[in-house]
């Protein structure tokens with residue numbers, strides 16, 4: 573499960589000040605006379621500072637412990653944000669939250685000792701000033717957390733404890749069609765870093781009450797990896813941390829727009845990068861192979877050393893066979 577699913581975005585400093593000041597002034601304590609006035613000021617300071625302190629703490633608490641999250645999510649985090657800067661920023665908010673509470677206690681205790689209305693007002697203004705100054709001091713950290721919030725929302729909700737079938741292959745070879753064919757139910761779209769369309773996430777029944785995730789990765793595993801920048805590569809290779817296998821979809825008819833040769837290059841690249849995973853080549857579009865006998869022969873010659881299965885995602889031919897093979901491979905996970 574995505575450990576960043578529930579993270580909160582801190583409001584801008586200006587807004588924290590505003591919300592807290594307004595909560596402070598909302599003190600309902602009325603009455604006339606010195607002790608009423610003192611109680612009112614104490615109440616105002618307490619409400620104001622508890623509010624800003626709680627806002628900061630709720631952000632800190634919404635984050636998972638970065639030292640105990642799964643490697644897959646850690647890699648994705650690293651592709652989107654600076655982990656040390658994130659830790660530092662959360663630490664700064666936590667510090668500010670505690671410090672504001674400490675100042676609150678000091679000022680309330682001074683308020684208790686005075687019976688001078690002018691002094692009371694001075695103490696209240698001091699509380700506002702000190703709270704503002706602390707919030708100003710952590711403004712860069714607050715802004716950093718605001719900035720990465722929308723980035724971290726791109727982390728998908730993928731289970732790391734069940735096996736995955738990860739689809740790879742060049743565009744238009746039939747990855748999404750095969751994902752739909754082998755998934756029970758309709759696959760859902762989930763966000764993923766460096767993708768515009770996100771992932772297609774389906775589920776597959778392995779029998780014996782076990783499930784696998786089916787992950788179609790448009791834009792991720794569909795061209796040679798050496799054309800990727802470092803962060804992009806990290807988001808891609810995060811997938812290595814997921815238990816499971818790779819299905820590489822190859823279109824021998826070249827109606828996808830890529831030559832068999834180009835597709836073989838990507839296959840070699842993917843199989844090297846994910847060498848510790850099982851890989852099945854899915855030879856797709858069998859329904860129209862008859863129109864491209866030379867291409868099909870060329871493909872089969874290239875494929876020595878690879879396990880492959882022939883299918884047509886369009887007609888469903890060979891799909892049962894593919895599902896059976898996947899179930900066998902995932903039995904040991």
Ligand SMILES: Nc1nc2c(ncn2[C@@H]2O[C@H](COP(=O)(O)OP(=O)(O)O)[C@@H](O)[C@H]2O)c(=O)[nH]1
Pocket residue numbers: 741742743744745746747748749750856857858859860883884885886887
């Ligand atoms: N003839 C034929 N066309 C297919 C087959 N599988 C997919 N296609 C077509 O190929 C195109 C690309 O398929 P899609 O699943 O979107 O490929 P993706 O880009 O790899 O996800 C679509 O027009 C599909 O209808 C197949 O088995 N036979």
Ligand SMILES: [Mg+2]
Pocket residue numbers: 747748749790
């Ligand atoms: Mg697709």
